[in-house]
Amino acid sequence: MAGGGRSGRAAGQRQPYHHGDLRRALVEAAAELVAEGGIPALTLRAAAQRAGVSHAAPYHHFRDKAALVAAVADEGFGRLDRALAEAAAAPAASPRERLAALGRAYVRFAVENPHYFRVMFRPELAPPGAAEGPEAHGPAARAFGRLVEAVTAVLRAEGRPEGGVPAGTLVAWAGVHGLASLWLDGPLSRMGLAPAGIEALARLVTGAQLEAVRAAGAPEGG
């Protein structure tokens, strides 16, 4: 589908059609805006300007602002999924270690990509309908699936297989998500915790998750 280069600014760089790949450029611009000025800086006009086009141009690629935001969230989930996939693929001594590595990768992703993370978990930015379609929640579902897999593997290895989504998955998710949120939302970083400290905390939290995953099958009373 890509036509030949127009005049070729740089060798090897293609300018397929007019701008090239405005859609992608807009998503990247939007993410950068959030990185620099937080959620309030995420506007259609600013994204267009940063991408080097007029502020009406985005409407040829996104129905409205919510659709652009949804695309940013989607891109974020895609990146998270890749980060988790990498962590899951790394050699691990046991299913438990693999789950812990996944948890640490989750926290690390949030700390290193606060802009994406914030957009991903801000439902009011992209109201229902904006992100519809089968592929919209694809990356998010895929990322979640990796957690489910890792938890299931731990339970299987311990002789307590569980069908469907083990409750331990949600506990594990809550732990790392909470740690990431507290860091991004200020309380933790405001308390003077160094960025290095977050890694140590992540280890602590994932350790706790493992206990929770173990206990998740048993009655929780006590």
Place this chain on the structure above:
Amino acid sequence: MAGGGRSGRAAGQRQPYHHGDLRRALVEAAAELVAEGGIPALTLRAAAQRAGVSHAAPYHHFRDKAALVAAVADEGFGRLDRALAEAAAAPAASPRERLAALGRAYVRFAVENPHYFRVMFRPELAPPGAAEGPEAHGPAARAFGRLVEAVTAVLRAEGRPEGGVPAGTLVAWAGVHGLASLWLDGPLSRMGLAPAGIEALARLVTGAQLEAVRAAGAPEGG
């Protein structure tokens, strides 16, 4: 300070000065707006209208919008603190049970007061400086202190006292905060988890926290 009633709309209701207590009314109105329309619905003008005054009136009570938002967050932290105090005061069989009760109260507060919770943990709404002053972070610090106390009590009871803020506190906080966030931000409720399920999950998470608190003192390797 409070003058006599003006004309007394309802028996026993005082109208101390002009409106009465506009400051409080504005904070309540702002919270209601968030409850009904989310963060985007939180505007100075709407809060003023809901409180029954012109949109310029709030400036006699708040320097700017950020100050109003900070007041809402403050009110939220005050309510959270009271909820945690109640949970901490309830009879408990052991420090461990008390900590678990605190964790459950935290999640319950978030689920029952999503509007406050959202404002409380949205740093970009009330930028640094807006909530300055010794009393600004008072309620938040007090609420956090209750968690620290409960964790410290558990460690003491287990013969492993720890000075300052035990690392287990942050782990415990991360767990319940993550659960609350995942619920409020949609993923969990979108997965079809019933409100009743959140309570069961909270029990699971607080159970996991206890293991983490135990492990927090020991080296986290392995």
Place this chain on the structure above:
DNA sequence: TGTACATCAGTGAACGCGCGTTCACTGATGTAC
């Protein structure tokens, strides 16, 4: 108790701003013959 004055919480009009969105258009690209 009554009068004069100071204080200050409200009003309403107005401001400038940036936003999302629409629209008629232009001109580059791709395609049919």
Place this chain on the structure above:
DNA sequence: TGTACATCAGTGAACGCGCGTTCACTGATGTAC
């Protein structure tokens, strides 16, 4: 290869809107004498 046409990604002006904030003012409240 060349011409005519259709498509569609961009432009730039314009729209209406709601926002936060300012300002001169009004009138109720509290206080001094």
